[in-house]
Amino acid sequence: MIRVFAVLLLYQLGGETLSRAFDLAVPGPVIGLAALFVTFLAAPRLAEWMxxxxxxxLGHLSLLFVPAGVGVVAHLDAFTQYGIGLAVALVASTILAILAGVGAFVLVARMAGVGDE
Incomplete structure (x- = not known):
């Protein structure tokens, strides 16, 4: 188990190093995850081993939300004071993110000529 965590952390470190060294807009963990995926394709035995x-x-991933819950409780006074504004901002930003995703999909589909019969 320790070796698997070491492999995961090494890929994250490698991605972080590349991201910072070349001043990329892509976060290091994303680069590391992509590199790990390519490695899994090239060496399926590694994927099976891990x-x-x-x-x-992944079964305990929900534990990562505990700090967020603690943060909400710690700043409950801010939520009572600005709760409506925060809720509106959250809903509006979610809707805008979904619309941006749809727009990007439609644009790429048009550029690729998908649906043009």
């Missing part, structure tokens, strides 16, 4: 530990890690 499967049990990574599945267990």
């Amino acid at each position: 499967r049990e530990t990574v599945t267990g890690l």
Whole structure:
């Protein structure tokens, strides 16, 4: 299990190093994850070796939301004072993000000529 975590952290470190060294707009963990995916395609035995530990890690992913919940409780006074504004901002930003995704999809589909019969 420790070796699997070491592999994950090494890929994240490599991605972070590339992202910072070349001043990329892509976050380091995303680059590391993409590199790990390519490695899995090239060496499926590595993916199989890591499967049990990574599945267990993903099963406990909800624990990462605990700090967010603690932050909400710690700043409850801010939520009572600005709650409506925060809720409006959250809903509006979610809608705008979905619309941006749809717009990007439609633009790429048009550029690729998908749906033009």
